[in-house]
Amino acid sequence: MLENFKLEGAQSRSKKKTVVSVKRLLQDLGGHQPWGCPWAYLSYRQRRFSILGGPVLATSLARLLGELLHEELAARWEQLLLDDAFTGGALAWVPGRMPGAGQLVYPAGGALDRLYFQKVSLTPGSEPRVLGDPGHIQLRGPVRQVVTRTVQGEALLAVRSDYHCALWKVGKPGQPAPLQVLQVEKGATGISLSPHLPGELTVCSRSGAVCLWNPQDGLRQVYKDPETLVFRDPSPWRWADFTAHPRVLTVGDRTGVKLVDTQGPPGCGLLLFRGGAEASCQKGERVLLTQYLGDCSPESLQPTFHLVCTQFSLYLVDERLPLVPLLKWNHGLSSTPVVAQLLPPPRPGCPRPLLLAGQAGELQLLHITGEGASTPRLAGPPQSLPSRSNSLSAFPLLEPKSQWRLQERLSAPTIGLAATVLPSASTPVLSLFQLSAAGDVFHQRLHLQADPRPDSPAPTASWTPRATSRCSRWLKTLLEVPLTPPMWAAPTFSHRRLLGSFESREVEGKVPEGLRTAMAEGRLLQHRDLGLLPTREQPPAPEPGPEDELSERLEAAWEGQVAAWWERRQGGSSGPGKQPKRHKRRTQLSSTFSSLSGRLDLSDATSPPRSPDRTVPEARPQPPVTPPSQELTQGPWAEGIPSERQQTLRDYMAELPLQGDTPGGASAPSSQTSSIRGTSSRQQTLRDCTVKLQLRGDTAGGASMPSSQTSSVRATLSRQQAAILSGSQPLRKKPRMGF
Numbered sequence: 001m002l003e004n005f006k007l008e009g010a011q012s013r014s015k016k017k018t019v020v021s022v023k024r025l026l027q028d029l030g031g032h033q034p035w036g037c038p039w040a041y042l043s044y045r046q047r048r049f050s051i052l053g054g055p056v057l058a059t060s061l062a063r064l065l066g067e068l069l070h071e072e073l074a075a076r077w078e079q080l081l082l083d084d085a086f087t088g089g090a091l092a093w094v095p096g097r098m099p100g101a102g103q104l105v106y107p108a109g110g111a112l113d114r115l116y117f118q119k120v121s122l123t124p125g126s127e128p129r130v131l132g133d134p135g136h137i138q139l140r141g142p143v144r145q146v147v148t149r150t151v152q153g154e155a156l157l158a159v160r161s162d163y164h165c166a167l168w169k170v171g172k173p174g175q176p177a178p179l180q181v182l183q184v185e186k187g188a189t190g191i192s193l194s195p196h197l198p199g200e201l202t203v204c205s206r207s208g209a210v211c212l213w214n215p216q217d218g219l220r221q222v223y224k225d226p227e228t229l230v231f232r233d234p235s236p237w238r239w240a241d242f243t244a245h246p247r248v249l250t251v252g253d254r255t256g257v258k259l260v261d262t263q264g265p266p267g268c269g270l271l272l273f274r275g276g277a278e279a280s281c282q283k284g285e286r287v288l289l290t291q292y293l294g295d296c297s298p299e300s301l302q303p304t305f306h307l308v309c310t311q312f313s314l315y316l317v318d319e320r321l322p323l324v325p326l327l328k329w330n331h332g333l334s335s336t337p338v339v340a341q342l343l344p345p346p347r348p349g350c351p352r353p354l355l356l357a358g359q360a361g362e363l364q365l366l367h368i369t370g371e372g373a374s375t376p377r378l379a380g381p382p383q384s385l386p387s388r389s390n391s392l393s394a395f396p397l398l399e400p401k402s403q404w405r406l407q408e409r410l411s412a413p414t415i416g417l418a419a420t421v422l423p424s425a426s427t428p429v430l431s432l433f434q435l436s437a438a439g440d441v442f443h444q445r446l447h448l449q450a451d452p453r454p455d456s457p458a459p460t461a462s463w464t465p466r467a468t469s470r471c472s473r474w475l476k477t478l479l480e481v482p483l484t485p486p487m488w489a490a491p492t493f494s495h496r497r498l499l500g501s502f503e504s505r506e507v508e509g510k511v512p513e514g515l516r517t518a519m520a521e522g523r524l525l526q527h528r529d530l531g532l533l534p535t536r537e538q539p540p541a542p543e544p545g546p547e548d549e550l551s552e553r554l555e556a557a558w559e560g561q562v563a564a565w566w567e568r569r570q571g572g573s574s575g576p577g578k579q580p581k582r583h584k585r586r587t588q589l590s591s592t593f594s595s596l597s598g599r600l601d602l603s604d605a606t607s608p609p610r611s612p613d614r615t616v617p618e619a620r621p622q623p624p625v626t627p628p629s630q631e632l633t634q635g636p637w638a639e640g641i642p643s644e645r646q647q648t649l650r651d652y653m654a655e656l657p658l659q660g661d662t663p664g665g666a667s668a669p670s671s672q673t674s675s676i677r678g679t680s681s682r683q684q685t686l687r688d689c690t691v692k693l694q695l696r697g698d699t700a701g702g703a704s705m706p707s708s709q710t711s712s713v714r715a716t717l718s719r720q721q722a723a724i725l726s727g728s729q730p731l732r733k734k735p736r737m738g739f
Helices: 022-029 042-083 388-395 400-410 467-480 496-504 511-523 547-560 562-573 588-606 628-638 643-655 668-682 687-696 708-727
Strands: 092-095 099-106 114-121 129-138 143-151 153-162 164-168 178-182 187-191 200-203 209-214 218-226 240-241 248-252 255-261 269-272 285-290 305-310 313-318 327-328 337-342 350-357 363-369 382-386 414-422 429-436 441-447
Touching: 092 143, 092 153, 092 414, 099 143, 099 414, 099 429, 143 187, 153 187, 164 187, 187 240, 200 240, 209 248, 218 248, 240 285, 248 285, 255 285, 269 305, 269 313, 285 337, 305 337, 337 414, 350 414, 350 429, 388 400, 400 467, 547 562
Parallel strands: none
Antiparallel strands: 092 099, 099 114, 114 129, 143 153, 153 164, 164 178, 187 200, 200 209, 209 218, 240 248, 248 255, 255 269, 285 305, 305 313, 313 327, 337 350, 350 363, 363 382, 414 429, 429 441
């Protein structure tokens, strides 16, 4: 294939049609748009590539694409059942030097690949204040988890992506300083910061490996097991956290949690929690999250307590008593819990609040007591906090499309949770921040009760005028977001050079302002830019086709109405309303010759074929009826014609066959006969020649002619003989058919 593919990026001057540039092909597949039309040469190159590589890559590509498609469908189905990408939360609160001051660290952007650091000031009696614009860091992948912890007065920040993990140090000025970046080839599933040593953290991968990492000693693998702990499960999810001992870790998967000593031999350890009959688990129940609850503070619970969250229950486990849960509670969340956070007590001696957030946005608040040697228990019933979707009624009523868009934005999955308790003289205030998958950060202020009672009502969302105005601004910005533009865009061309030459030269007439405006704005030229739209010409009407006389005649014959059809045809052709076609003016000589030949042809055309021994009978006489069409046409023909020519034209019209005559032929009316006789009587100069021409004009076969036609023939032959004798026109033979 090297003969047909050019791998290097340098341009080649070869004009062979069998060589494809791999660099240009990768640019096309990556969405590169050249100058001008983006699809000008794309189809041509792809067609050449398909022709050259089709026979070689057909089988291998189909098999590879089939495997990848099957793997993608399986991953999508597992993600619909249980999405563990954002386990641990992607939102963190970094406390500052002053109480109530700190930074929110969260991802944003279309792909959640920008890490933002926003300074916030919190006060118990007012809404949080945002200080300045947030700073951001561009990453090479989506942010899945953000963890922060303060150890020995040093604030650390750890961020996990799909294949990268990074560690930052947040100093006193508040600007983060990067310490180290780690690449995970198999994909990272969990990251945790150590509460004992600053800068030490654990990283879990999908291959089942658990590594201990610090900037001084680097990366060290402490545990690896591709199989699950209790029973076989196809999930590659792994999670690790610290314990009360700096060198003992908890490693968890979907089936259970195990204690692992990093300094002991590989494989040693004991089960801390196991999904099954010991924990009274339901059928198909899986572990979703494990978290260490001892933060080495004076107000904390026992430093050996661990929290284990499953699909249906919440367990409190002591590492000194493995496989025996100290507390079990059915959380009742409709979605999987992804974030759990234990907060400091609002006052000394008060229960410690525990926040549990589900993926669908549900929030549960629990109060846990158990200081000293006492057994941990729940102080009062758990409380369901108002979610983002419950605040939909506080927004103004919008049109259906905007209302649906707002509802969809508020019901986006929760991917992060951060909370802090602000001490107050009257009632402690809980500031709660939530991060949705759409990149929105929401804030809630809750007043904690010093002694929660069983009959205490659930807190409701309180909307102050300031909070309502902020939500209104956010809603206005949300509705003004333009829709996603299509991939293909109209080609843009440089019009500055055209405008320069257009301004320099002188153009005759006034240049349309619409054309100049369209060129200056760089948009497509339309008809309205050039002035009024041209009027569209109406298409010509279709001409009527010829009448189907044969079909009408046959139809009338079948119905027995042939006589009516014949009368209708004759009446429509010679009616008084139809104007005859105007004939051209001719000279006396040509009119005389045409009338002579036409009369002779008419006798041949209208008579049936003759036999040598049979004579043609004489035509029956008809009453002298002058048709209306002839009466109307005699007047206009005589206008503008000399008097010596008018009689000739009348004679010619008299000899033409009438439309109302029968096919067998009929004699001319008496009025025409008298005019013909008058004409022949005025021609006295060539009487002898006329007698001779009468003998020649007789019909072949000895057939006699009527007396009316005889006088007409004599007059016509006299005029034709005069023309022949004068030498202006020779004698022609009689035509056999027609004129």
